[in-house]
Amino acid sequence: MYRALQLHPSDNVAVVITECNPPGKVSVTSSSRGEAFEIEALEKIPFGHKIALRDLAKGDLILKYGRPIGRATANIAKGGVVGVHNIEGLRGRGDLGRQEVDDHRISGIRASE
């Protein structure tokens, strides 16, 4: 059984702490609750990379530590790997319009309230 950590109960991704080579189940430990649940790994996920805990749609906020770390740039299936190929950060980005960054900043404020 592979292992992953969910750092906050509201997170929709977990950090893989044993490299996943499917087929195989991942035991996800929720660090605040201490209890574990299982999901199926869909693809190879290296140590330290993120696994989706539910189906994510393009544009969804990605939550880790209970805070937004960016948004999905593609649909991501539960059990899939989450990384620079399918999510993007929005802060400090000179290549994006001002409005987009402000919107994201506001969603960050909401999430932390």
Place this chain on the structure above:
Amino acid sequence: MGDRRWTTIEFLGYVRPNEEAGIRNYVLIVPSTRLVNIVASRIAKYVNGTKTIITGGENGRHKKDRMRLRNLYIGLSLNANVYGTIVIGAKAGFGYAEFEPSSLAQEMAKSGKPVRVLMVEECGGLEKTVAEGIALAREMVQEASRVRREPVPIGKLAVGVKCGLSDATSGISGNPTFGRMSDLLVTAGGTVIFSETVELIGAELDVAARCEREEDARRLLEMVHEAEEAARATGEDIRTINPLPSNIQAGISTLEEKSLGAIQKSGTSPIRGVLEYAQRPPQPGLYFMDGWMSSFSLPMSLAAAGCQLVIYQLGGEDLPSADPPMLATNTGVVAPLMMMTGNPRTAQKAHRNIDFSAGGVITGECSIAEAGEALLAKVCSIASGEWTKGETVCYEDPLEPYFLGPVF
């Protein structure tokens, strides 16, 4: 929060005239202008027990940046690890007023520690200044060697932290372990300073909410805003700059994700204040200091703010697989740079250079609370005289003061 048990713990330190306690006992050679870098460098090479700070210097820099460099010099001299300072100058009135040797020396002498000034003009030339500096430094290090270590409470410690080559363990094991140690030390009356302003972007609201004073929360948000605007002004996707390619390889995908992992190192204590670059905290407690994340910049900057020890909290997943070089060697100048990691694989492959591993948090061998206590015990040992692994090496990386720019 911290455990009261630690408040009674002592370390063996060098007590200074101002009651501060050093964990090392150096003589610092400061070149007041880059013209005399060669003098400071030769003296430091010749005399055991000395340290110097060689940088690109002050020329073509605006007032704010010149003040940063001035504060860096003064701060390093005031650091409790310094027994005394020799300031090297060219001649009176040479160069920018901020670096006038007599003015630097006056600020440095407020510690009550020995401060001497040597001027090339008065010594009769470059090589005569080197010769006179060597003689003076040799006398001063011998005086310094007569100071004995004595037990002092750990509340006299100020520890700085830099997290580097972050990977997924940084936010899960390494930084939380440092954070736990920080809570223990702060409860015991000590000081902890964290920094790296760009790596607050995305986590700034959580940090600001912990500031004891409203004005500090406001200043912190302003610092982050300035950093974010500077990043935006590049017109680039920040991910081509920070997170670094190595962070991304190791599983960190966005700057926000890196920041949220990075702030775990601040523990849970209230933030007593927000410091400008190289500013010394007015009283003990947990502080944030404006600073640049570079491994060649932040350690000495934290030392200038008064940290006797700087801990480098390394992720390191993306490093080469056997005996990798460290990201920085001895860039704390007067403060030893201690290497820790929360990544068990980094601990194994870099065991020749890692002083402390919290990797057991990942493998399930220990809790964050246990790792934090073990880290504080290690800090006490290093504070009492145990060398860091980096200190056993005769090499110093180049130094990069944190300048705002632009240059003219």
